[in-house]
Amino acid sequence: MTYQVEQAEPYLFPGSKTGCLMVHGFTGAPNEVRPLGEHLASLGYTVLGVRLAGHGTTMQDLIRMREQDWIASVDDGYNLLQGLCDRIYILGLSLGGALTLHAASRLKVAGIVAMSAPYETPDKTISSLRPLLPLLSQVWRYRPKRKPRVPGPSGMLLNYPAMPIRSFAETDDMIQLMRASLSKVNVPALIIHSKADRSVPVDHAPRIFDELGSTEKDILILEKNGHVVTRGPGQEDVFKACEDFIQRIEGRGV
């Protein structure tokens, strides 16, 4: 008997000295970005999918977590992958994308991919309530999720059914922290977002793109993917774009 939910565990696929660190999203689980990781592993890269603190277990655990715990989870994965690889790419989805962009401003990485990343908290009510959230969350603990508009293969979505209100304060802080670090990112970056994203509108992507300090940056706008661009319709386009991005940089030699 393990404490973590089965199939929500972090994973490692050993491969070459080039590593890919996969970061899932808020209330999600490592499996969200696992098929993408498996694709990159099939190309020969070493792949490590982290579990963000408070995820992949029970929703109550998430309430106690703060932004620095998620940053530490990313850094855990980075440090471990460093033991296996010389060059590291970070690929993150949604909040994982925000963590990826923030990490790129602090850590030595070869390149990053931020998918469905928010430029600001999409729900304006949440951001305007930010100072009250810690108190408010004592009485209003969870906000249920809308049904996922683009479901993955049945039974494979292991994300939490609701979002802890307390955690919104942390995601809001994290996004602000990311925004302040965008100009300091100077590694090759790929931004991916779908027009059909109902959680984070597609116009967040160009706003992130414009503020990125990187001289080498690309943006890919998809048509049919949902917020979780790595699962469901159109996922192959994402896999291919990540593959091409990394192969292009790796192709130049070190």
Added chain:
Amino acid sequence: MTIFPEGGEPFFFPGGRTGCLLIHGFTGAPNEMRLLGEHLAACGFSVLGIRLSGHGTDMTDLLRAREQDWVASVEDGYHLLRGCTDHIVVLGLSMGGVLALHAGACLPVDGVVAMSAPYRTPHPLIQHMRPALPLLSLFWRYAKKSDSDLVDEAARETHVDYEAHPLRAVAELEDLVREMQASLPDVRIPVLLIHSRGDTTVPSDHVGLITNALGSKDIETVWLQSSGHVITRDVEQDRVFKACERFIHRVLEKAS
């Protein structure tokens, strides 16, 4: 720059198809397991030294940690190490030893090394006060640590840990230790216990208590004489490293 102060970061040394999962202790950091990890990596094993939730960063982070977060940290390390190994031995120090024994009951691993592990929280007062601790910790946040019993002075100077015990986290430690006690009969794999008679944090009679409760038939005990509690960094550390190395080789022979 990662978020971790020096010594707080987890580590991974790739090697063969046998993995060693290293777990540090309460208020400690991955650094206290690193020398042992380097020794085992030199033996050809793959070595992963985890960072327990709330550790290796800022002491205030530990206030929010619960025992299940530490169990989850161990599982994280297990799953990652599983990705590149066929056999795994879990080695832990102090509370890390508690987690290693607990893992021995819950995870499909091949052996457990518990170093300086407590059978129960060493202070009877903590056990009695357990129900009151969450409330009490709102006013009395940190309990002072007694002076380190590390005999090796150089190690004492470079030791990475928090300066106090967050009282809220002590309650979690107590719960974890109880959970370990309940799981000991389910541990049926080879176990190595290493303890120093000079340990002033966890008295050496805890070894007998753990041994009696274990479900394993294969229990080996190694006694140290002069070390303190953190035996992986003290004057007899080489004996510890050698004992771990021999134990893993023996477990592997048994497993194959």
